[in-house]
Amino acid sequence: MENAVFIGLSQQMALKRRMDITANNLANVNTTAFKSEHPLFEEFLVKRPDQDAVSFVQDYGSYRDLREGEFTHTGRPLDLAISGEGYFSIETPEGIRYTRNGSFRLDPDGNIVTINNQALLDENNRKITVNLQFQELTVAPDGTVTTGPGQTQKIGLFDFENPQVLKQVGSGLYDAENFQPQATTDVNIMQRTLEKSNVQPILEMTAMIDIMRAYQSAQQLLDSEHELQMKTIEEMPTVQ
Incomplete structure (x- = not known):
């Protein structure tokens, strides 16, 4: 259960980072010669003895779109x-x-x-x-x-x-x-x-919507795991 919670939290942290970058791009859509930035993520595997590795998401960095603006x-x-x-x-x-x-x-x-x-x-x-x-x-x-x-x-x-x-x-x-x-x-x-800035506002707004949906999905996973843990705690005395 804890693994699912940790994985969900790592995803939300990555999504928050992506949201911050996307919001900054939108804030600079009218900034002269501004270059949009985009996050880079990578898989981070935690190996466990005699068990399958647990896959987390790690904030690797960001890169700048160097294409000329209009x-x-x-x-x-x-x-x-x-x-x-x-x-x-x-x-x-x-x-x-x-x-x-x-x-x-x-x-x-x-x-x-x-x-x-x-x-x-x-x-x-x-x-x-x-x-x-x-x-x-x-x-x-x-x-x-x-x-x-x-x-x-x-x-x-x-x-x-x-x-x-x-x-x-x-x-x-x-x-x-x-x-x-x-x-x-x-x-x-x-x-x-x-x-002009090379930010494409329509694409950034679409990305922002996708981020929100992904964040909500991760939150639903965390809520489900929390309810399962609470139910397990309530039923353990009965099992004993």
């Missing part, structure tokens, strides 16, 4: 989208972080910054600063920023051997931790464009 034209010169596998590098108080959210603006000093006033960096990890006297700003597909006569800098575009190692730290930023980025040229920057 591109939308905004008309703003500092809205940038990356077509291909790559990330912008951003200077934060905690160190350099990476993002695909290309919604930038100019601060009073002429630095190109995020909405949280964190500086966009060039290919040498220096701040990209433009002359505020010139209103026209052009970003070439290779990331070259041109403002005024002869003033150019190149936006740093980086990639990783395995982008799944990047850790989300909020505000659309990723921490590479101890993994080294590599400069990438196999991408294009589209100016006046933003990448």
